Amino acid sequence: MNIFLQHNPTKLYFGQGQISQLSTEIGTKKVLVVYGGGSIKQNGVYEDVMEELKKAQATIFELPGVEQNPRLTTVHRGVDICKSQEIDILLAVGGGSVIDCTKAIAIGAKYDGDVWDLITRKVPIESALPIGTVLTLAATGSEMNPISVISNWETKDKLGWGSPLVFPRFSISDPTYTFSVSRKQTVYGIVDSMSHALEHYFHRTKNTPMIDGFIESLLRTAIETGPKLLKDLTSYDHRETMMYISTTAFNETLSNGTDGGDWATHRIEHAISAVYDIPHGGGLSILFPNWLEHVLEDDPSRAKMLAMNVFGISSEGKSDLEVARDGAKALRSFWDSLEAPNRLSHYDIDDTDIELIIDKTFIKPGVGVYKELDRESVKDILIRSL
Amino acid sequence: MNIFLQHNPTKLYFGQGQISQLSTEIGTKKVLVVYGGGSIKQNGVYEDVMEELKKAQATIFELPGVEQNPRLTTVHRGVDICKSQEIDILLAVGGGSVIDCTKAIAIGAKYDGDVWDLITRKVPIESALPIGTVLTLAATGSEMNPISVISNWETKDKLGWGSPLVFPRFSISDPTYTFSVSRKQTVYGIVDSMSHALEHYFHRTKNTPMIDGFIESLLRTAIETGPKLLKDLTSYDHRETMMYISTTAFNETLSNGTDGGDWATHRIEHAISAVYDIPHGGGLSILFPNWLEHVLEDDPSRAKMLAMNVFGISSEGKSDLEVARDGAKALRSFWDSLEAPNRLSHYDIDDTDIELIIDKTFIKPGVGVYKELDRESVKDILIRSL
Numbered sequence: 001m002n003i004f005l006q007h008n009p010t011k012l013y014f015g016q017g018q019i020s021q022l023s024t025e026i027g028t029k030k031v032l033v034v035y036g037g038g039s040i041k042q043n044g045v046y047e048d049v050m051e052e053l054k055k056a057q058a059t060i061f062e063l064p065g066v067e068q069n070p071r072l073t074t075v076h077r078g079v080d081i082c083k084s085q086e087i088d089i090l091l092a093v094g095g096g097s098v099i100d101c102t103k104a105i106a107i108g109a110k111y112d113g114d115v116w117d118l119i120t121r122k123v124p125i126e127s128a129l130p131i132g133t134v135l136t137l138a139a140t141g142s143e144m145n146p147i148s149v150i151s152n153w154e155t156k157d158k159l160g161w162g163s164p165l166v167f168p169r170f171s172i173s174d175p176t177y178t179f180s181v182s183r184k185q186t187v188y189g190i191v192d193s194m195s196h197a198l199e200h201y202f203h204r205t206k207n208t209p210m211i212d213g214f215i216e217s218l219l220r221t222a223i224e225t226g227p228k229l230l231k232d233l234t235s236y237d238h239r240e241t242m243m244y245i246s247t248t249a250f251n252e253t254l255s256n257g258t259d260g261g262d263w264a265t266h267r268i269e270h271a272i273s274a275v276y277d278i279p280h281g282g283g284l285s286i287l288f289p290n291w292l293e294h295v296l297e298d299d300p301s302r303a304k305m306l307a308m309n310v311f312g313i314s315s316e317g318k319s320d321l322e323v324a325r326d327g328a329k330a331l332r333s334f335w336d337s338l339e340a341p342n343r344l345s346h347y348d349i350d351d352t353d354i355e356l357i358i359d360k361t362f363i364k365p366g367v368g369v370y371k372e373l374d375r376e377s378v379k380d381i382l383i384r385s386l
Numbered sequence: 387m388n389i390f391l392q393h394n395p396t397k398l399y400f401g402q403g404q405i406s407q408l409s410t411e412i413g414t415k416k417v418l419v420v421y422g423g424g425s426i427k428q429n430g431v432y433e434d435v436m437e438e439l440k441k442a443q444a445t446i447f448e449l450p451g452v453e454q455n456p457r458l459t460t461v462h463r464g465v466d467i468c469k470s471q472e473i474d475i476l477l478a479v480g481g482g483s484v485i486d487c488t489k490a491i492a493i494g495a496k497y498d499g500d501v502w503d504l505i506t507r508k509v510p511i512e513s514a515l516p517i518g519t520v521l522t523l524a525a526t527g528s529e530m531n532p533i534s535v536i537s538n539w540e541t542k543d544k545l546g547w548g549s550p551l552v553f554p555r556f557s558i559s560d561p562t563y564t565f566s567v568s569r570k571q572t573v574y575g576i577v578d579s580m581s582h583a584l585e586h587y588f589h590r591t592k593n594t595p596m597i598d599g600f601i602e603s604l605l606r607t608a609i610e611t612g613p614k615l616l617k618d619l620t621s622y623d624h625r626e627t628m629m630y631i632s633t634t635a636f637n638e639t640l641s642n643g644t645d646g647g648d649w650a651t652h653r654i655e656h657a658i659s660a661v662y663d664i665p666h667g668g669g670l671s672i673l674f675p676n677w678l679e680h681v682l683e684d685d686p687s688r689a690k691m692l693a694m695n696v697f698g699i700s701s702e703g704k705s706d707l708e709v710a711r712d713g714a715k716a717l718r719s720f721w722d723s724l725e726a727p728n729r730l731s732h733y734d735i736d737d738t739d740i741e742l743i744i745d746k747t748f749i750k751p752g753v754g755v756y757k758e759l760d761r762e763s764v765k766d767i768l769i770r771s772l
Contacts, residue, residue, distance in 0.1 A: 210631060212603075
C-alpha cells in the first residue's frame with residue numbers, strides 16, 4: 001500500500017426517518033436551501049425539510065433550478081445570495097448535481113473574485129461555508145466526499161475539483177427519499193456507483209488484497225441488487241442497498257492505501273458532456289466497457305481478477321487475456337441487461353466533434369493511472385463507443 | 387439494515403514514516419506519554435516519539451508500566467498526573483492495552499470522583515482529555531474506536547466500556563513499529579483481529595450483503611497473510627496488511643447498519659481473564675471455535691456462509707449443518723496451524739472456577755445477539771474449552 005490519511009469528517013445519518021436529525025444540525029442559522037428541478041416538491045421531501053427547518057427556527061433562503069450538469073451561472077446565483085444575505089450554512093437537497101453545485105457555492109461565498117478561479121485552481125481554496133445534504137438520488141457519492149464537478153457553458157468546460165473544506169458536515173440518506181426516482185435515473189445511478197468502484201479497482205498499487213475484496217463485494221452486491229430494484233422501484237431493501245453502495249463507492253473507503261485508481265473514463269465523459277450535456281451515468285455506461293477493452297489488451301491482470309471475483313468466470317483452460325475479455329463482456333452484458341445506453345449514437349453523437357472531445361479530455365494533463373492514455377488511445381476508446 | 391450514524395472522527399495516519407505527523411498534532415502542549423513494559427525503548431519507537439515531541443516543544447510527562455490487561459490502579463496513577471500537572475493531551479504509545487488505559491485516564495482526568503464510577507456506568511461520561519496514539523501492535527483496533535477494557539484487580543472485574551469522547555483524535559500506524567513483535571504476540575494479534583471480524587459477522591440484521599462481503603474479504607486476507615507473516619516477521623507488506631486489518635476489524639466499518647454482531651466470546655474471555663489474567667488473544671482462540679460449534683447447532687446459517695465464502699468449502703451434497711460444522715472445523719484448524727492456544731489447560735485453567743467465570747460473564751445482562759446465551763450455554767462453551 002501507499003501511505004495514506006484515513007479521515008472522513010462527514011456524519012452520515014442513514015435510514016428511514018433520519019430527516020429528524022436536520023433541525024438539530026441546522027439550528028437557528030441562516031440557511032440557503034439548494035435544489036433542482038422541483039421533484040422534491042412532488043415527492044414530499046421539500047415539505048419534510050421545511051418542517052424541520054421551521055422547527056429549528058432557521059432563517060430560510062432558497063436556490064431552486066440546479067441543472068443535471070450544474071452550471072457556473074447557477075453557482076454565481078448562489079454565491080450572490082450567500083454574500084448579500086450573509087448565509088451561515090448551505091443545505092443541498094437533491095442528488096450529486098445539487099450537492100456539487102452547493103460545494104462550489106460554499107467556496108465562492110468565501111472568495112472575493114470569480115469562483116471559477118478556485119475551480120480551475122488558479123487561486124487556492126482557503127475557506128468555505130459549511131454544507132449539509134439531504135440525498136434524493138443514489139449515484140455520485142458527493143454526499144460523503146470532497147469532490148464536485150461544475151460545467152462552464154460559456155467555455156464548454158466541465159471540471160472536476162475537490163477540497164477537504166467541502167466535505168459535507170452531515171448528510172441525511174433516507175432510502176424512501178429515492179422511491180420516486182425513475183427507472184432510467186435509477187439505472188444511471190447503478191452505473192455511476194459501479195463505475196466509481198471499478199475506477200477505484202483499476203489501480204497500480206501492490207499489496208491491497210482487503211480493499212480489492214471490498215470493491216469486489218460492492219460490485220457483486222450491485223449486480224445482485226440492481227435488477228431486483230428495477231423490478232420493484234419502491235423496495236426499501238433494494239433502495240437501501242443501492243443508496244449505501246453509492247455512498248461507499250466514493251467516500252474513500254475503497255481508496256485507502258491505493259493510488260486512487262484510474263479515472264480516465266470520468267475524464268472522457270466530462271469532456272463529452274461539456275460539449276453535449278448528456279447524463280453522466282449514461283456517458284459512463286457507454287465509455288467504461290470500451291475503456292476496459294482498450295486497456296486489458298496491454299495488461300489483463302485486473303480485468304481477469306474482475307472476471308473471476310466479481311462475475312464468477314472460470315479461468316480453466318483460458319489465457320489471462322481470454323479471461324479478462326470475458327470479464328469485460330460480462331460487465332457489458334450486465335449493463336445491457338439494465339438497458340443502460342451502450343453507444344454514443346444513443347445521444348445522437350457521431351464523430352463530428354471527436355477532436356474537440358479529445359482536447360477537452362486533456363484540459364488537465366495526465367489521463368489514466370492503470371494505463372496513461374495518449375490522444376490516440378482516447379480516440380480509440382471514443383471510436384469503439386460511437 | 388438498521389438505521390445508523392457513520393462517523394469516525396479519528397485521523398488515521400498510516401504507513402512508514404508517518405511519525406512525522408506527531409509534532410504538528412501535539413504542538414506545544416503538555417502531553418502525558420503512556421506506555422507499557424518498555425519494549426518501545428528497545429525498538430526505537432520511544433526515541434522517535436521523543437524526538438518529535440521535542441521538535442514540537444511539547445512539555446513531556448511519562449506514565450510507563452501499563453499491564454497487558456490494564457489495571458484500574460494504573461489508570462488512577464495516570465489520572466493523578468493529569469490533575470496535578472494540568473495535562474492537555476494524552477499520547478498512548480503501544481498496543482491496545484496502553485490505548486485502553488489511556489482512554490480511561492482521559493475520562494478520569496475530567497471527573498472529580500473515582501473513574502471506576504464512569505467505567506461501571508454509575509455516572510455518565512461527560513468529558514475527556516484528547517488522545518493521540520502511536521500504535522506498536524496490530525490487534526485490538528483501539529486506535530480507531532471508542533472502546534476500552536479495564537481490569538479492577540481488587541474486585542476481579544474486567545469491564546468493556548465506551549464513549550464517543552474517547553475516539554483518538556489521531557493515530558499513527560507505521561508497520562515498521564510492529565517488526566519486533568514476537569511470534570506469539572503476532573499470533574494473538576491475528577486471532578484478536580479475526581475474532582473482531584467474526585463477532586461482527588454473526589449479527590441478526592437482514593439485507594447486509596455488502597458489509598458481509600467486506601468482513602469475508604478481511605477474513606480471507608487475514609487467512610492468506612497470517613502464515614506468511616509468521617514465516618517472515620519483518621516483512622513490511624505482511625505487517626502492513628495485518629496492521630490495516632486489525633484497525634478495520636474494529637473501527638465501525640464492519641458494523642454500519644448491522645446490530646453490531648455477537649460479542650459473547652469477548653464477554654466470556656473478559657470473565658476468564660478477570661480471574662486468571664491470561665492474554666486476550668489466547669483466550670479468544672480457545673473460546674471462539676467452541677462458541678461457534680455451540681451456536682451453529684441451533685442456527686447454521688451464518689456459519690455456513692463463513693464456510694463457503696471465507697474457507698471456500700463446497701456445499702455440494704451436504705446439509706446446511708454439515709457445511710456449517712466444516713466451517714467451524716476449518717477455523718479451528720487454521721488457528722491450530724498458527725499454534726494459537728486451543729484449550730484452557732494451555733494456561734493451566736481447569737473447571738475449579740467455572741461458576742465464578744459464569745458469574746463474571748453475566749456482570750452485565752444480555753450475553754449474545756446471534757444467540758442469547760444463558761448460564762447453561764456459557765457452561766457448555768467453557769466445558770468444550772477445557
